[in-house]
Amino acid sequence: MHCTKCTNNAVYINPTFCKQHFLLYIEKTVEKTIKRHSLIQKNDHIVVAVSGGKDSITLLYILNKLKPKLSFTLAALAIDEGIAGYRNKTLVTVNDFCKQHAISLNIVSYKDSFGKSLDKFLATTHKNTKPCTLCGAFRRTLLNKYARIYSASKLATGHNLDDESQAIIMNLLRGTPQLSARLGPQTGVIEDDLFVPRIKPLYFIPEKQIAAYSFLMKFNIEYGECPYVVQAYRGVIGELLNKYEQKHQDAKKNIINLFLKNKKKLMKLSIKHEKKVNYCNHCKEPSATAVCKTCVLLENKQYI
Numbered sequence: 001m002h003c004t005k006c007t008n009n010a011v012y013i014n015p016t017f018c019k020q021h022f023l024l025y026i027e028k029t030v031e032k033t034i035k036r037h038s039l040i041q042k043n044d045h046i047v048v049a050v051s052g053g054k055d056s057i058t059l060l061y062i063l064n065k066l067k068p069k070l071s072f073t074l075a076a077l078a079i080d081e082g083i084a085g086y087r088n089k090t091l092v093t094v095n096d097f098c099k100q101h102a103i104s105l106n107i108v109s110y111k112d113s114f115g116k117s118l119d120k121f122l123a124t125t126h127k128n129t130k131p132c133t134l135c136g137a138f139r140r141t142l143l144n145k146y147a148r149i150y151s152a153s154k155l156a157t158g159h160n161l162d163d164e165s166q167a168i169i170m171n172l173l174r175g176t177p178q179l180s181a182r183l184g185p186q187t188g189v190i191e192d193d194l195f196v197p198r199i200k201p202l203y204f205i206p207e208k209q210i211a212a213y214s215f216l217m218k219f220n221i222e223y224g225e226c227p228y229v230v231q232a233y234r235g236v237i238g239e240l241l242n243k244y245e246q247k248h249q250d251a252k253k254n255i256i257n258l259f260l261k262n263k264k265k266l267m268k269l270s271i272k273h274e275k276k277v278n279y280c281n282h283c284k285e286p287s288a289t290a291v292c293k294t295c296v297l298l299e300n301k302q303y304i
């Protein structure tokens with residue numbers, strides 16, 4: 001099969017492009033998303049949350065490429081949760097990649113910030129806590145705190161079309177659709193000095209296209225998954241959507257588009273809770289509640 005733009009053989013079907021046109025298509029999609037949704041302004045300092053997986057490395061690479069054209073500056077931030085046999089490997093990838101592309105990198109660990117690695121928490125004080133509950137809260141706190149410390153005007157994450165459609169469906173199935181007001185290519189219902197706005201430039205790109213991009217670019221990436229992911233509800237929803245999409249093309253895109261059309265209504269539903277920012281009584285970080293999730297979890301109280 002031939003590329004729809006030239007006479008070369010296609011390396012990807014639907015959209016059907018040769019290598020060169022496929023790479024260009026992905027990069028153009030990211031640039032279009034940034035422009036259409038005003039994700040980056042001139043002179044912004046973008047801190048990219050990077051895990052060493054295909055999504056965050058692809059994001060870092062494309063943003064680094066767009067940097068001169070769109071006039072912004074860039075740095076990378078990695079969180080070391082302390083997951084033996086997984087995170088230590090991905091951090092090597094991140095370090096090498098940043099060196100190779102002359103991108104400044106900071107690494108912040110759970111151990112230094114909270115006294116223990118994720119593995120240690122789960123093996124000792126938090127045996128009954130779901131790994132992703134702990135990790136989600138800790139990661140969120142550290143990313144916001146250190147993005148702010150490293151002077152970010154925006155924090156960019158590698159969330160893709162699959163991640164976002166999964167999150168929307170999860171909120172629906174749990175009966176909390178208003179929580180989706182926090183989703184979207186630019187997030188944060190609230191504006192606050194301590195809260196760094198988040199952007200998702202890969203928002204409209206399906207996971208398999210990112211996998212193809214990073215494969216064709218020959219990024220030196222560990223293709224393994226976090227060992228705790230099997231315990232996550234998200235994995236179940238992801239599988240379900242993948243199966244459904246095999247027969248119903250563009251299902252994920254349709255979920256996202258329906259959500260974006262209705263985001264304003266959802267924001268009205270959630271505004272009661274998020275009109276103004278509270279600060280956690282303990283750590284003073286922005287929080288929706290009097291004590292933030294991270295502090296509740298650190299005190300090991302029943303987390304609902």
Ligand SMILES: [Zn+2]
Nearest residue numbers: 003006018021
């Ligand atoms: Zn072509």
Ligand SMILES: [Zn+2]
Nearest residue numbers: 280283292295
């Ligand atoms: Zn707190």
